[in-house]
Amino acid sequence: MTHAFQATCAATGESLPGEFAEATAEQIDFVCQQAAKAALQLRELRPETLGEFLSAVATEIRSRRDEIVSRCQLETGYVNARVEGEFDRAMGQLDLFSRLAVERPWNRVTSEAGDPERRPFPKPSMARRFVPVGPVAVFGACNFPLAISVIGNDFVAAIATGNPVVVKSHPSHPGTCELLGEAVKEVVKRLELPLGTFGLLHGRSPETSVRLVSHPAIAAVGFTGSPQGGRALAKAILDRENPIPIFAELGSTNPVFVTPDAMAVRARAIAEGFAASLRFGNGHMCTKPGVVVIQEQDADAFVKDTRDAFAKYPNLPMLSGPVAEAFDRGIERLRTAKGVASLFVAEAIETEGPWHRGAHWFGMNAETAMRDGWLHSETFGPVSILVRCRDEAEMLRVAKKFHGSLTTTLHTETSENEFAQRWLRIAERFGGRIILNGWPTGMEIGSATQHGGPFPASLDGRSTSVGHASLERFVRPLCFQNWPEGAMLAECSGS
């Protein structure tokens, strides 16, 4: 007997039309076997064909825009502009990776000529180049149903490098995943690509996910989700007969540091920028500024300005009931903690749905923040922590306590260059993207993008899940020793 589940409307908490069956072991096996076959067939295609596939997926999905956006809004509770913006980002990502599939920037070929006369042993010729790893299992994020999902960052990187993809849909937006998946399958058929090039499985049981990453045909995993979820999958992978790489983006507090000189010059703009960044997507961003570190002397004015800024934003639905409940638990933990003051609480409004939430903001001194682990306690949603320091030295001591983070930001002025240098040396130990006088939300997708950092930002901080370098996750180097140039070597590696 198979279990089926329904999606819920984030704004009202009610069930949405459509039933999604939990993938059975047989279905998972079938889809993975198909992917294994497709991996061999994709290997024989020209890079241009992979590029055309991604480009055709973009066209097909654009043609279904209204239906996808509207289902996505229902399942996430996001405002229209947020969904439309993510739609455009996802399309831009497909277009970009369609070009990268042809440019193949990951294929950094190195070679050394042989030397038959070398003593004591002749030197063989060697050439190093890159091949696809094989079928990639993809787990999208709850908060990015378009750009980090069925056709999102992991999909484009895996396909551009010639790997089939098996997506496990996210149980909080299965309808959006299904619509996207239908579009991809339509393109696969139209272009007469191997059917196993793309597979979609539904499920909300952890066993389904474990089964997928444990299947022998799966060669790598792309995951975006919670630290617990990523760790559990990584452990399951170590129990495979042959473990495989997993790339997981897991969590981040994205600390923002604001110096006195920056406050002196533009305190109100910083408060408004902070509020906008925190409330962007209702705080559901992996790059949400979850901690702001300032000096004591700036606290009163900054708190007042920020409260004013927060008050302009409406309460919005959380992504789902479980996400709202986890948020409430996080708020309660902060509200009742010793040394933690409530700085702002969005008031609930009677006419709102059950999962609507607005900004919450808490303050504490540096000692409390460092002692009680608040610097690496991420609560998903529109909540942030203000840490007050006595001086520059305490700001740096706080900086040293952060765990890995996708981003960290410094607001400063050139007058404080010496402090900035010292801060940078600490920031580079835990940050992935280091921002000057800006905000972490609203990431650029490009050749210099780094969306990854030490745990819990990523399982392996050397990887990025977004941007050109994300392609490197799904290729593997080979060394060809003693193969004649132009003969077998050129023919054998799909360039």
Place this chain on the structure above:
Amino acid sequence: MTHAFQATCAATGESLPGEFAEATAEQIDFVCQQAAKAALQLRELRPETLGEFLSAVATEIRSRRDEIVSRCQLETGYVNARVEGEFDRAMGQLDLFSRLAVERPWNRVTSEAGDPERRPFPKPSMARRFVPVGPVAVFGACNFPLAISVIGNDFVAAIATGNPVVVKSHPSHPGTCELLGEAVKEVVKRLELPLGTFGLLHGRSPETSVRLVSHPAIAAVGFTGSPQGGRALAKAILDRENPIPIFAELGSTNPVFVTPDAMAVRARAIAEGFAASLRFGNGHMCTKPGVVVIQEQDADAFVKDTRDAFAKYPNLPMLSGPVAEAFDRGIERLRTAKGVASLFVAEAIETEGPWHRGAHWFGMNAETAMRDGWLHSETFGPVSILVRCRDEAEMLRVAKKFHGSLTTTLHTETSENEFAQRWLRIAERFGGRIILNGWPTGMEIGSATQHGGPFPASLDGRSTSVGHASLERFVRPLCFQNWPEGAMLAECSGS
């Protein structure tokens, strides 16, 4: 109370002088804390200083050559030429990475200019560059006490990229490790580098290893050893508060395929090449040809030629009692298996030590090899398996069954190009280095080296543990957003 242990002489089984104390939790903590401090200090050094350090280590160790080589011979039982050869390889590796520390080939900088006029949002400038990950814990190989050890591949890669190293010495050659470690410490002092730049811990208990990789100051692990050992450390790492990357080179059968046309042209040379490769270092190589796949029609002549070749080699000591015993168990498993014939057994000679062993060779048909898992059953030491196939198609079916392998080799002639092409497409799925008409032992260390492959060759087949690209394991990319070029960006990232 601390436990101490002694090394044993591989040739006689007797204890060697010197006692090595199992590192205590306090010692591990102290060394790791020192390494954490050193990481910050190394970050302020010029790349030239790191290069000078590696170069000075080479000079210091060369000046102690006789003492090191002689202890190494006692602990490993290797013949003098084998140890001298590895010594030279280790020195060459130090010299090469001394240059790479300055050239910094891993720092693949990419940048994108900002565009304040872009709509709907201004585009920030972005620059991606690489920084050291932090202290690296190193576990060397039992079979390479010089080149994959205290001053070996992981050490040179970690130091060249600016990371302190904490080595866990190998319990089967602790004396060699101690001599190498003393030399490194001497250089650290002389150059007035931070003391925590290098640490050495002894131990033979798995808990010691787990304690080291679990220490919060350790940022990455380089491991060479058994699949079980690597998997156990990887699991321990997932139980850390903040998991870290582990790079592990674990095992390999290094299959060699020989076609009928190759046999027709040079059967005897292939037999002699195979025997030499298998007996090189007494079969104690990670690239030992553990499986040879041929066609039935060539079997009789190849077996005869190879037996003649094997007979020329003397029996030699295994690395240690446990290694000899594991070898004997592997031989017994093969000897008593259904469908497996013994093709060659080196006879024991009375005057030899207790751990001397010579070549063992077993044959089976393709069906047995595929059905009973022999294609991915590595027995460490001078033993190999001959797989007889009915035809080309069966050779390719066998090829598809291999698990990940550091190398795979094809002996063929241009007349068989079509077969070679089909074989390559399969070989690239499991091999790391793909060799034409050569032998896997005797690896080149260079810019095109790939010493890694899918499990069990490596935990992450995208990495190499040897060669220029091994440096990429110990650096991490950062994206600098909105930092003015030439101001903070240039100053902050140690180039």
